Amino acid sequence: MTWLYVFLLGFSLRAGAEDAKIFIDIGQAQVKKSLIALPPFQYLGSQPSQGGHVQAGQNLYKVIFNDLSVCSFFTFIKPDAFLEDTGKVGLKPAPAAVNGFDFNKWKTIGTEFLVRAAYNVVEGDLSLEVYVYHVPTTRLVMGKIYRGTTATMRQIAHTFSNDLVKALTTKRGMFLTKIVASRQELKPGAGAGAKEIFILDWDGANPFKVSSGKSIALSPAWSQKGDKIAYTEFAYHKVDKVRNSDLFIYEILTGKHFLVSYRKGINSGAAFMPGDEYILMTASKDGNPDIYKMSADGVNMEALTHGPNHAMNVEPAISPDGKKIAFSSDRLGRPMVFTMNIDGTGTKRITLAGKYNSSPAWSPDGKIIAFAAQDHDHFDIFSMGVDGGNLKRMTDAKKPSGRAANNESPSWSPDGRFILFSSDRTGNQQLYLINPDGTNERRITEDRFNWEKPKWSPYLD
Numbered sequence: 001m002t003w004l005y006v007f008l009l010g011f012s013l014r015a016g017a018e019d020a021k022i023f024i025d026i027g028q029a030q031v032k033k034s035l036i037a038l039p040p041f042q043y044l045g046s047q048p049s050q051g052g053h054v055q056a057g058q059n060l061y062k063v064i065f066n067d068l069s070v071c072s073f074f075t076f077i078k079p080d081a082f083l084e085d086t087g088k089v090g091l092k093p094a095p096a097a098v099n100g101f102d103f104n105k106w107k108t109i110g111t112e113f114l115v116r117a118a119y120n121v122v123e124g125d126l127s128l129e130v131y132v133y134h135v136p137t138t139r140l141v142m143g144k145i146y147r148g149t150t151a152t153m154r155q156i157a158h159t160f161s162n163d164l165v166k167a168l169t170t171k172r173g174m175f176l177t178k179i180v181a182s183r184q185e186l187k188p189g190a191g192a193g194a195k196e197i198f199i200l201d202w203d204g205a206n207p208f209k210v211s212s213g214k215s216i217a218l219s220p221a222w223s224q225k226g227d228k229i230a231y232t233e234f235a236y237h238k239v240d241k242v243r244n245s246d247l248f249i250y251e252i253l254t255g256k257h258f259l260v261s262y263r264k265g266i267n268s269g270a271a272f273m274p275g276d277e278y279i280l281m282t283a284s285k286d287g288n289p290d291i292y293k294m295s296a297d298g299v300n301m302e303a304l305t306h307g308p309n310h311a312m313n314v315e316p317a318i319s320p321d322g323k324k325i326a327f328s329s330d331r332l333g334r335p336m337v338f339t340m341n342i343d344g345t346g347t348k349r350i351t352l353a354g355k356y357n358s359s360p361a362w363s364p365d366g367k368i369i370a371f372a373a374q375d376h377d378h379f380d381i382f383s384m385g386v387d388g389g390n391l392k393r394m395t396d397a398k399k400p401s402g403r404a405a406n407n408e409s410p411s412w413s414p415d416g417r418f419i420l421f422s423s424d425r426t427g428n429q430q431l432y433l434i435n436p437d438g439t440n441e442r443r444i445t446e447d448r449f450n451w452e453k454p455k456w457s458p459y460l461d
Helices: 052-070 103-108 150-169
Strands: 005-008 034-037 074-076 113-122 125-134 139-149 178-184 195-201 217-222 228-237 242-251 257-261 267-272 278-283 290-295 301-303 313-318 324-329 336-341 357-362 368-375 378-385 407-412 419-423 430-434 450-456
Touching: 052 074, 052 113, 052 150, 113 150, 125 150, 139 150, 178 217, 178 228, 195 217, 195 228, 217 267, 217 450, 228 267, 242 267, 257 278, 267 313, 278 313, 290 313, 313 357, 324 357, 336 357, 357 407, 368 407, 378 407, 378 419, 419 450, 430 450
Parallel strands: 034 074, 034 113, 407 450
Antiparallel strands: 005 139, 113 125, 125 139, 178 195, 178 450, 217 228, 228 242, 242 257, 267 278, 278 290, 290 301, 313 324, 324 336, 357 368, 368 378, 407 419, 419 430
C-alpha cells in the first residue's frame, strides 16, 4: 500500500492562516505571468547521491516543472540567470539561517516566486522538504515536508503543485485528477484494432487498463464521486451468438465490473447524475436511439426523449446543478446541440450553424458549453454560452500534409481552467489540453495509439 504524509513547516517568515492573501489573481495571470525560479532540488542524504537517488530527485523536479508550466501562471527564470549557486546555499534566507540564500540576488533578476527544495531517499522512503517565497516582500508563502515512498513520487510532486496553486490563488489545483479514455491498438498482430478503456494521470502518465474484452470499448464516463466509471463495450452474447453494445460500470476501489444494461441495440453514452444513483444514457431498445434516465443498477428506465420522427438523441451531458441536460440530436435534419430540463421538457436548440455539432460538455460553473463542430471537412472545438450565444472557436490545427486536423470530444477539468480533447493532427488520435480562451495548447500523450472520447475526472483528493 502506498502512503503520503504532509507536514507544515514554519520559521521567522511564518505564513500563517491569519496572513492569507491572493498572490496571483487568476484573471490577471492570463495577461501577465509571474516570474518563478525553480532551482534543482538538493539531496539531503548521507549516502552518495547516485543511481536511484539522483533519478528520484530528477523525477520530482520534472513532474513539478510540468505541473507549474501547464497552469499558465508562471514564466520560469532560466538557471543561467541565477546570481548565486543554489547548490551551495541553504533552503532558508540569510542572515537568520546559517549559509542561507540572499533575497537581494533574486530581487535583482526580477524573481517574484522562489522555490527552494531538497529531498532524501532512505530504503525506498522518499521525503521532499520545500519552501516557496514571495521575493518582493521576502515573505514565506508555504513551507512543507512531504513524506511517502518512491512509489508515491508522482503523488508527492502533484500534491505539492496543488498546494502551491492553492496558496497563491486560493483555488484548488487539478494535478491529482485523472483522465479516462478509449485507447485503440494500432500495431499489427493480436489485438490490433481493439479498443479498451484506460485511466491515466492528468498528464498522460501511468495508463491503467480498465476493460479487458478484447473488443470495442468506448464512451467512458466518471461518476460524480469519481469512484466508478461507466463505459460501453461490444460484448459477445453466447445465446444469440452476436455482439451487442452493452453498458458496464467499473468500481475503481474493488476492480469489479458490473453489466448494467444489455438491452438489444445501443446502450451507450452514459452520464452519472448528481448522487450517482441514476445514469443518463442512450438506448435503442424501442428502435430509435433515445435518451433515458436509468437507475445505476440498470433496473428502472424512463425515456426522456421520444424522437421525434425517428431522430437520434445521443451524448447526454448533465449540468453541474443537475437541472439541465445538453445532448446532440438530428431531429431537425443535421445533428445539433440541444438542451432540455432534467425531466425531458423544455427542449431548446442552442447551436444554429455548422454541418454537424456534437459532444456537448458543461463547464464546472455551468456557464459555458464546449462542443465539437464540423467546419467544412473537419471538426474543431468551440464554446458558447448556455443559451447558444458568444460562440468561440478554440482549435485550428493542421496535419503534416497541410490538411485540417480533426479536434473532438471536449471535456473540462474540474477547476474549469482547461479543456481536454482528442486530435488527429499527428496522424493518429492523441490527447491535448487547451485553455478555455484558446491559448496554451499542449499535447499530453506521445504514443502510437488512438485515444478517443476522453473524460476528465472530478477532484479525487
